[in-house]
Each structure stands twice: as C-alpha cells, then as structure tokens.
Amino acid sequence: MNDDTFTAALSTMKQQWCGAGRTADCIETADLHDCLDETTIPPAFAEHLRDCGHCRIQLERLRSRQWLWRTALNNNPDAALARAFGEEGMRRLEKMESGGFVSKIVDSLINFATPLWQPEYAGEAVTAADLVEQHNRYESSDGEYVEMSCQWQDEEECLLTLQWQANLEQQSRLWARFVSPNGETILSEVLLGTELAGNLQLTGEELQFHPARRQWALSIIVEDMIEKPR
Numbered sequence: 712m713n714d715d716t717f718t719a720a721l722s723t724m725k726q727q728w729c730g731a732g733r734t735a736d737c738i739e740t741a742d743l744h745d746c747l748d749e750t751t752i753p754p755a756f757a758e759h760l761r762d763c764g765h766c767r768i769q770l771e772r773l774r775s776r777q778w779l780w781r782t783a784l785n786n787n788p789d790a791a792l793a794r795a796f797g798e799e800g801m802r803r804l805e806k807m808e809s810g811g812f813v814s815k816i817v818d819s820l821i822n823f824a825t826p827l828w829q830p831e832y833a834g835e836a837v838t839a840a841d842l843v844e845q846h847n848r849y850e851s852s853d854g855e856y857v858e859m860s861c862q863w864q865d866e867e868e869c870l871l872t873l874q875w876q877a878n879l880e881q882q883s884r885l886w887a888r889f890v891s892p893n894g895e896t897i898l899s900e901v902l903l904g905t906e907l908a909g910n911l912q913l914t915g916e917e918l919q920f921h922p923a924r925r926q927w928a929l930s931i932i933v934e935d936m937i938e939k940p941r
C-alpha cells in the first residue's frame with residue numbers, strides 16, 4: 712500500500728464512519744503500538760477498537776507505516792535507514808556499525824550460523840596456481856551440516872565461485888555473509904536461496920570487495936522461513 716492508496720482508503724473509512732472523532736476514552740498513540748499484532752491486542756483495547764472508528768483509522772495508519780517501513784528495510788536497508796536517520800544520524804550510525812553496512816538478515820530468524828571460515832590466501836596477492844578450490848564443512852551436534860567451497864581469481868574483473876551443500880531438518884533460507892576476519896565488519900551478504908545445494912558466481916559488484924585484495928572470512932547463515940512479509 713503506498714501513500715496514495717492509503718489516503719484514498721482513509722477517506723472512504725471516514726465517510727463510512729462519519730462523525731467518528733477522538734473521544735476521551737480513545738487509545739493513546741503509544742498504546743496503539745500494542746495493537747499492531749492482531750493476535751495480542753489487550754482485551755480493553757480490543758473492546759474499544761470494536762466501537763471506535765477513529766482508533767481503527769489510527770491503527771490502520773500505524774500498520775500501513777509499519778508495512779512501508781518493513782518493506783523499505785527489506786528491499787534496501789541502508790537507504791531506508793538513511794531516510795529515517797537523516798544525514799547526521801547516518802554519520803553516527805556508520806561509526807557504530809564501523810563499516811556502515813546494515814545487515815539484511817533478521818537476527819531473530821537466525822537458526823544457526825557456521826563459524827567464521829577464512830580460506831587460505833583470502834585477501835592476499837598470490838599466483839593463480841595457489842588459488843585452488845577450498846572446502847569447509849560445518850556439522851552441528853544433531854547431524855545437520857553445511858558444506859561450502861570457494862575459488863576466486865586475482866584479476867581486475869574479480870569473480871568468486873561459491874558452492875554449497877547442506878543437510879537441514881527444516882526448510883530454511885541460506886545466506887553467505889562475508890565479513891572481516893575478526894568478524895566485526897560485514898562486507899556483504901548474498902542470499903543463496905532455499906535450495907540445499909547449489910553454486911553461484913559472484914562479481915565484485917555483488918561482493919562489494921575484491922577477494923584477492925581485502926582480507927575476508929565467510930559464514931553461512933541458516934535463517935528460518937516465515938510466511939508474512941518482513
């Protein structure tokens with residue numbers, strides 16, 4: 712829902728509930744946030760919402776903003792946060808995030824992440840003969856595993872090939888997260904998808920760093936799937 716369709720819906724609602732206005736019993740905006748999730752609305756608020764067109768409109772307005780925000784955050788988190796924080800806020804945020812990169816992965820959905828793996832020669836200038844395909848395997852205590860292998864070139868047009876194979880109990884979304892070797896700075900995050908095995912060729916533009924010219928390490932993140940948009 713964009714701003715225009717929201718305004719149209721709002722005016723229809725106002726016409727249908729003509730005369731609906733704020734009363735002394737109305738729910739404060741701060742409390743309306745407790746009503747965003749339909750399933751956990753406090754009973755007293757639920758009762759008021761049934762009878763009050765004004766509060767229902769306010770709630771829909773909040774839900775619409777929340778949806779727009781989540782969509783923007785999902786599509787391009789850096790741009791969404793830049794708009795929300797403004798220039799000065801963004802400068803402070805970049806200092807806190809040290810690389811200025813905001814993760815696309817929702818923390819609460821992470822099922823597990825493989826330990827950081829730093830392939831040999833990552834970020835080093837070496838001869839092509841040394842840059843062979845390398846493998847790493849992570850196995851959890853309950854038999855789930857993620858295998859990955861990668862190979863790259865030290866050329867202007869850098870290309871990194873990533874292969875993975877996993878055995879996971881439930882359907883998940885897999886991400887490759889490239890970070891600095893100490894794990895403090897996220898360099899990029901690439902969505903691998905839901906297939907348990909696959910391979911992907913990544914360009915320098917997708918990686919946002921050159922694998923032969925900057926130190927890096929890799930972790931595969933296994934994210935739970937959810938139905939509703941984030």
Ligand SMILES: [Zn+2]
Pocket residue numbers: 733734736737738759763764765766767
């Ligand atoms: Zn009300």
